[in-house]
Amino acid sequence: MTSYRWTMHRVYDATGNDTLGPAAISMWWLARAAAEETLQGSPLASAWLKLFRSHLSVDDPYWFRWAEDLAQSAELRRAYSGLYGRFVARALLSAHLGINRFVSLKRNGVVIPGSVAVTRISKGDIPDWIAWDDRASRHVLCEAKGSLTSRDFLAPGVPKCVKEGKAQFDRVETTGASGKLYPARWVAATRWVTDHRGGTPATLLWDPPQDHRPFSEDEAARHREAMTRAWLDSIAPGLGWRDADELLAPDRSRMAIVVNAEPGPVPPSQDWPELPDNDLPLIARLTEVARLDRFVAQRRPVPSDGPQDVADLAGAQSGSQTYQASWLPRPRGPEAKPHQGDYIAALATPFGLRPMRTRADFDLLRRAQDRARDLEEPAMIIGLPVGMDPGAAPAQTTWLDGAGISRKQDLAVFDLRRVKVDLLDSGPTG
Structure with a gap:
């Protein structure tokens, strides 16, 4: 298995920082996410080993690219796009943000004994998971998105999938012993590309600002243990x-x-694939076309009179309490x-x-x-x-x-x- 593949990765955090640059996705973090989905009984998840082997591009070892459109029929393409979208979302949220203890929301929500209840309050799709962010000691609602056709991941403004995800967050209410709570709300999305479709793969993490009352140390410990026990309840049947x-x-x-x-x-060549020499200007072109308002750069100083034209997320830091990146700027x-x-x-x-x-x-x-x-x-x-x-x-x-x-x-x-x-x-x- 190739250890890493690359995407153009965009992060919008709770403080309004909008960053863009190349980021490496660990295939082992992706495998771990797929394994967790498998233990929790996700449909089709038992086939992920074979699918990874047969679907990843062999012609392009650098970008996170599929060989073909995942399946021939539109229905199966949508099914695999949704399934793989959940895998990648968990991997991004876990590896890059430190979020863990994912518990799936059922049709009308879920109750975490000793912690919180997430309850549907209106019709329509609701988020995929509630999880725990131990760095910020808070709950997180998470929504996964995957698309073969979206073209707005790197464009100025809010991508369509984010708008759809934010609408899903508004269809649930989270409450604890002391009343209403305001979890972080992360949308994690992937734009797939294939050998036939071309293009550059893109991933996205988006966290609209939310009110947050920090838990006390004792409260945080209680919620952490309750979330962990609910997570263990969800994976126990898969372990027998x-x-x-x-x-x-x-x-x-x-x-x-x-x-x-x-x-x-x-x-x-597998552990840390290098971009071919003839594609080296590609990242600069992509970030210039995106024209985001704010970038974080390491290789070039930030101009005082305008946005950067090149972004590199390696070593990026954010002021957000809910976002603490762990980018890999070089082989570990x-x-x-x-x-x-x-x-x-x-x-x-x-x-x-x-x-x-x-x-x-x-x-x-x-x-x-x-x-x-x-x-x-x-x-x-x-x-x-x-x-x-x-x-x-x-x-x-x-x-x-x-x-x-x-x-x-x-x-x-x-x-x-x-x-x-x-x-x-x-x-x-x-």
Whole structure:
């Protein structure tokens, strides 16, 4: 899997900063988002491994481009666009903004015991998720959008998909024990491009200003734990358990697996693909055409008498309390140390999801590993760390390399072909 692909990425934050520039999307953050959707029962999500493999462009290893239009029929194109839009939205919101603990809103909203209730108040589509931003200690309503035809992502003004997303936010009300609350409201959108359609891919994060009363430290801790438990309730069935209580039971280590992952190697052309020399002026042309009011630049000083004509989001900083970017201006390099972790896990293959609960399940995982290595078929391990504390926030540091992605107190995903797996309760099995 190519480690990164690039898009022209635009961010409008809660303080009115409008920034544009090239940004790298980690395919491992995207895989983690797809795995989370899979555990939460998203339609069609069990096929994401095969779809990524067959749909990403092989002619263009730099831009986040699809080979074809995802499907032949308009209905399937819309279905895949929506599904992949949810994957990319989660990846952008998680990796770039630190938002986590996504819980899907049902037809009329959702109740998070001990935290908040999101309730429909008018007809029409409502946002996709409520989530938690631990950096700002606040809830976040999130809406994912994907389009093969939009042309206004980088144009001045508010893109159409953002207007539609903002309308969805207005159809719900969020309340807590003390009354009405005002979560942040992020729209995360992707404009797809293909080898046949041409163009440059674009991604968008948009957060209209909202009132916000900060939680006290005790309130924030209560909401964090409640959101985490609701999130665990949503992924527990995919891991073979009924709810968070079963998932967190003390004896779960008896059904856990040990994952050992070595650092790298990832070919440089895949780890951090470079833009071909004949396309180097492209980014400058795109930002000039966009003519946004404000840019953040690193390579060129900001003119005192007008907007910049070149933008680079690398190292961008924002005054918004709800936006703290983590752009990657240069290759992060391979991990220096191997990773070892104990996980409550599930096996993901193009045929579906298989929770690891018994020795027979583990024997099937080993056969799937042999098959994946022999035939170069995709197969992943999705794991939740044993002994997870629902009151703790996910770690800020992430183990991210060619074999997978993992951080403390959060979901991990590994390429089964590139790791060693053992049963935790019985020692090495070969």
